[in-house]
Amino acid sequence: MRTVTGRTDHVVVVGAGLSGLACALHLLGAGRQVTLLEREAGPGGRAGRLRLGGYQVDTGPTVLTMPHLADEAFGAVGDSLYRHVELTALHPAYRAGFADGSWLDVHTDGDAMEAEVRRFAGPAEAAGYRKLRHWLEQLYRVQMRRFIDTNFDSPLQLAHPDLARLALLGGFGRLDGRIGRFLSDARLRRVFSFQALYAGVAPARALAAYAVIAYMDTVAGVWFPKGGMHALPRAMADAATGAGAVLRCSTEVTLLERSAGRVRAVRLASGERIPCDAVVLTCELSAAHTLLGQAPWRPVPLRHSPSAVILHAGTDRTWPRLGHHTLHFGAAWERTFDELTRAGALMSDPSLLITRPTAHDASLAPPGRHLHYVLAPCPNTTVGPSAEAWEDLGPRYRDSLVAELERRGLDGFADSIEEELLVTPLDWTAQGHAAGSPFSVSHTFAQTGPFRPRNLVRGLDNVVLAGCGTTPGVGVPTVLISGKLAAARVTGATRRRGPRGRPRPATDSLPSAPSTAGTHDAS
Template structure:
């Protein structure tokens, strides 16, 4: 593994999101002096927090899986996730609602899920689920240490016996076909393949290896931090400060001072310069490239994942059939992905994620009120409507989204809203996200593993990248890993994540310590 040469005593981390805070904690644990510089008024990055009246809103991810990866970062400074955050394991992890009126609770426990599938689709599908679960666990074991929790210096590193094991498992085939070998019911296949959208690729074109995301969602456990997802980066920032990090908020980095091939200081918007021996850059790639003064040349232009419209709604009521996380599937499926990734149309028959965080933490809303987060995937601004069109499109799309929710059983949703905020590709673009998407570069084969933008910067000896645009990719678990991988480039120490801590029934990791509800 290549590492940053020379002195690395003082490291500046640009960005206090999950990747930057993970990098900071791992660096602190290796004895580095760390300064974190964040343009916002508080930590979190994409996992931020805003207020709508008396409602506390998570502005980014709402699903937490693989919490042992966060625990690794805390453990680097002798702390623990369980000491800082109360985790609630969600049962069910999701509730899936289908266009035909059927409903499926997605459990991460094997027996509970097998029984639910037997009720929903019969004994043959329940047996198929058991085989699928075994395959997902094997897929996770084959990938985690070699292809996910790993720094790549060359594509030749793929030539390892683990690649043969992955191929033997069918991981180099197509995701939907491989899942179809276990499950014939098209509704069940959606539950175990929709995760391809996280990777920015339709299930019909995604590598089967990306079913590892389904493993995280449907096997390893889904958690909710009391206080909302923002409680995680807040706790990580507190742990970093207690371990000696200096954190500067409301401090935007506008430039980097260089001496030869090394960065010697970061320049803030107020003109102040902070000297450093190395720097970890976590903003989205366009901002990083602007700071560095150039973008690396690639044979083919980066393709970006679809974007999302999010409606945050504080309401005076809720709907009893909603679980904490809900998947609302339309009738269309293949056409939905075609619209999102090829034709650039808004979904004509949308599939939605509806999250109700007040189901487990009523303190996020005023007494008797409820918070709903509705995510509707949409094309990014390279494929679909450009940013300028969203100014007129946004209110119309909001109204059609509310009408669709009411058609799907959330009667009176629009009238119940007391506070709301609509997030569209306009807002993602304003934050510096390429193609108006918070999901960065899509996980096509040419943008995966050693072919993804590298976390070492060519031509700069002491700059390292972290975040969803670099290795290993998009999602809360992977950005936490990216912070660890960035720190390893500086310290030379990369301790592999223990596989057993993410396997069902294992005693290791925070799931064994956290208080469950």
């Protein structure tokens, strides 16, 4: 593994999102001095926090899987995730609703899910689910250590027996077709293939290897941190500062001072100069390229994932049919993905994710009130409407989205809203997300593994990248790994824990203990 050369005593990490915080913890554990610089008012990055009246709203991811990866970062400094954050396992992980009026509870426990599939679609599908689950577990074991939790220096690293094992498992076939080998019910196939949207690829075109995301969602467990998803980066920031990191928020880096192929210092918007031995850039890939003054040459431009419209709604009521996470699929499926990724059109028959965090933490809303997060995928601004077009389009789409929710059984949703915030590609663009997408670079074959933008920077010996735009990719588990991999480029550490599916399988609720480190304002 190639590593940063020369001294690495003091490392500046630009960006205090999940990848930056994970990187900082691993660096601290390896004895480095760390300064974390964050342009926003508090840590979190995409996993930020805002207040709508008396509602506390997570601005980014709402689904937590593989929390042991976060615990590994805490463990680097002799701490534990479970000392800071109370986690509750979600049973079911999701509720799934379909256009025909049917509903399915998606359990991560194998026996519970087999029974639910049998109720929903009969014994043959239940048997198929068991075979699918076994395949997903095999896929995860083959991919995690060799193709996800690893630093690539060359595509030649793919030449390993695990590549043959992945091929034998059908990992290079198409996701939709591979899932169809186990399940014939079209509704069930959607439950185990919609995750391809996270990767920015339609299930009919995505590699079957991307089913590893379905493993995380439907096998390994889904968890909820008390206080919302922002509790995770806040706790990581506390652990990092408690271990000696200097965290400076509302601090923007504007220049990297270079000489002899190394960054010698970072310059802030205030004019202050911070000397350093190495730099880890966890900001948006396009922002990193701006700071570097260069972007690596690629034979074709980077492709970005679809974007999303999010409606944060604080309401005076909720609806019993909703789970903590509810997936509501429209009747159209292949057409929907074509609209999102090729035609650049809004979904004519949308599939939606509705998250209700107050189902497990009433303190996120005023007494007797509820918080709903409605995510509707939409085209990014490269293939769909421009960012500017969303200024007029946004309010109209919001109204159609609310009307669609009411048609799907959330009667009175419009009248129940007391506080709301609509987030569209216009807002994502203003935050610096390329192509107006918070999901960054898509996971096409040419943008995966060793073909994804690498975390080492050609021409600079002491700069490393981390975050969803680089290896291994998009999602909470992968950006935590990204931070660890970036730290390893600095420290030379290669030790990894073996793959594990759940943090503590027998425990549904993990107690927290008060943190002795300082807290930071939510962004």
